Amino acid sequence: MVSVKLFAVLRERAGRDALALDLDEPATVGDALAALARHDGLAEVLARVPVVMAVNRDYADDDRSLHEGDELALIPPVSGGSAR
Secondary structure: OEEEEEOHHHHHHHOOOEEEEOOOOOEEHHHHHHHHOOOOOOHHHHHHOOOEEEEOOEEEOOOOEEOOOOEEEEEOOOOOOOOO
């Protein structure tokens, strides 16, 4: 099982801040994203919003391997703040 932490709009659309994914090994971050795209509310956001991904707090690409017990964090761009 891989723990997926969701931030910002992903958290809002999923209605929670974390999900658990059961993935067949060998699995990659790309496999996890494909599985998440089947989750209600996340497909549309993942299709249009770029996300930064981290596995066990290290930045990762789509081809990064995932293993049992890993934590995958998905961080969309954050807007806000003031113009200077």
